Amino acid sequence: MSKISRRAFLGNSTRASAASAVLAAAGAATGAFARPAGPSPPASDKVRVALVGSGGQGKSNLGAFLRLPEVECPVIADVDASQLADGLKLAAARGKAPEGVKDFRRILDRKDVDAVIVATPDHWHPLISVLACQAGKDVYVEKPLARTIAEGRAIVSAARRYGRVVQVGQQQRSSRHFQSAVAFVRSGKLGRIRMVRAWAYLDWKGDIGRPPDEAPPSELDYDLWLGPAPERPYNRMRVHHNFRWCWDYSGGLQTDWGAHMIDVVLWAMGEEPTAASSTGGKFGFPNDIRETPDTQQSLIEFPTFALVWEHMIGCGVGPWQREHGCEFHGENGILVVDRGGWEVHSETDQFKQPERVYRMGPVLRQGGGQDFHLDHIRNFVDCLKSRKTPAGDAEIGHRAILPAHLANIAYRLGRKVRWDAKAERILGDDEAQAFLGREYRKPWTLPPG
Ligand SMILES: NC(=O)c1ccc[n+]([C@@H]2O[C@H](COP(=O)([O-])OP(=O)(O)OC[C@H]3O[C@@H](n4cnc5c(N)ncnc54)[C@H](O)[C@@H]3O)[C@@H](O)[C@H]2O)c1
Structure with a gap:
């Protein structure tokens, strides 16, 4: 080394x-x-x-x-x-x-x-x-x-x-339509935004079984694949692609797709999280080898709104009939954005009105057609x-995963965690605070950045 x-x-x-x-x-x-x-x-x-x-x-x-x-x-x-x-x-x-x-x-x-x-x-x-x-x-x-x-x-x-x-x-x-969706949210036209939702529903992933541990294949240097992660027997359903579902290597769909969609939320709303709670489980595929929940709902609190995160592995129809996306729910209207484009639906008002009125005109779906990767x-x-x-x-990437990691810490501990964004510390919970870093398996060490 x-x-x-x-x-x-x-x-x-x-x-x-x-x-x-x-x-x-x-x-x-x-x-x-x-x-x-x-x-x-x-x-x-x-x-x-x-x-x-x-x-x-x-x-x-x-x-x-x-x-x-x-x-x-x-x-x-x-x-x-x-x-x-x-x-x-x-x-x-x-x-x-x-x-x-x-x-x-x-x-x-x-x-x-x-x-x-x-x-x-x-x-x-x-x-x-x-x-x-x-x-x-x-x-x-x-x-x-x-x-x-x-x-x-x-x-x-x-x-x-x-x-x-x-x-x-x-x-x-780098997507023009995500940029314009974010600009629309920030323009104030939706009115005060009180609730935000982000989600990923993946019907193209299913039961991955529970094969037995075995000797690693000769073409793989399994010790180097593990690197700083704890030593464990080799299992083919914990390595390529499926590492996502093991706590030692990743944070499940909450961080896998959360990194994408929660980033859009932070970008549009410009606030730092203050607390997170989360629930869910292996409700879809209780017996497969995944450790991370195949079904999860997290509530991430910000000073002026709450973000609801949800995911389901094995189902493809999320809110607004979209497999993934973000919804910004303002008092005048609701903007829904995903990788295909965005549109705005009007909020309604019957308060003091003889009949239902729409608070803003709709914005028809727009965007798409760009290879933003x-x-x-x-x-x-x-x-x-x-x-x-x-x-x-890098700072954007760091901030994007922060709420997802807080949600996972709350999920794993079964309790709400409170966050001091300035100090980057969990408040009043040493056990939760310990999740912020990790031990590296020897001889690997992470140099101070
Ligand atoms: N931006 C996106 O839209 C997007 C899409 C898919 C995946 N990803 C991310 O890309 C990353 C890889 O995901 P994947 O699905 O391609 O995984 P994968 O398992 O298919 O590929 C990872 C590769 O890294 C190799 N590897 C492991 N340790 C290594 C090391 N120390 N040195 C060199 N190679 C090593 C593995 O052998 C494997 O070939 C993940 O972080 C995932 O979240 C991003």
Whole structure:
């Protein structure tokens, strides 16, 4: 293991980072984030991007990066030789064949790498992102930014300290129709917004069974796949893709889709959470190996409204007949937005009226037709050259997962948790506070950001 990865663990970074959290909060409120410093390639130059994690989303990201004429991929890292081979094949079909390596640390000191795509399972995002920042690389890291709140803060701190561009894969930030929906919510036309809902209903995921533990396949370095996560026997339904449903590696659908949809809520409403409670269970598939709830409802409190989060795995019809989305319920109207577009429905009024009247005209569905995943990646590459703050900056990624992590802490403890957003601390509950960070399995340690 290299020297850089042996530095001290977080050191309860929630306390250590309180001051930077306050500074960052001030920046977020004014839109005045510090510009990432550090050398950047001239606008005309090639941008050399390494991929770490060549699974479903890694390949999707790499394919999009390679659609940009200035992007080259010199190297791909994956701990599973067969996943690595898939990524190498994809890249070779688009241009020069990259080198393949198992250990991501072999790419960090390469001079021919400007940026790193981190598309591993969530439990690896913080360490790889922080080490990449330390090594002077810009980072495109997938959502949810981190497995815990403290690790998310560590990534933001590393981005700032080393002057790196860090873009989180919350591609809605680069979508014109999400931008216009957010502008409409902020315009005040909906009237006072008192309730917000966000959801994900996934009928394309079902019962994943409970296969027995077994020996890991020879193509996978399972110890390196686990990395900082606790040691456990190998089970194929806990690894590729299904890591999402295990607390050691992720936070279930609450963080998986919550990172996308709750981000839109925070973006439009501009408030910090004050408390969270959550309920649910394995009501759909009680016997499969998933640990995280397949059905969950969370209530996240903000100063002027409450956010209701809901998800169901195995069902596809959520509120407003949408499988995912956000609803902003104002006193004049209701804006509903998802990846296909947005529209506004009018609120009604019978109070003091002889008959029902509509409080505002409807706004017909609009949006769609944009590949905003590609545009999000283009935004990252542009910022890598200009050193401007990207659309899905690390701070945005950190804030987006915060309410989802609070909801999961409340779910796991079976009680409401209260949040001090300035100090980034849970109030009056040491047991809940302990969930903000995590122990790393030796010899892995997360350097302070
Ligand atoms: N932005 C989006 O819309 C979106 C969509 C899907 C997934 N994601 C995110 O992308 C990430 C990956 O999800 P996925 O579904 O592609 O998972 P996956 O399991 O298909 O792929 C992860 C890959 O990372 C590899 N890996 C694990 N540890 C590694 C390490 N230390 N070094 C190198 N490679 C390592 C695995 O072998 C695997 O090939 C998750 O964080 C997920 O939330 C984002």
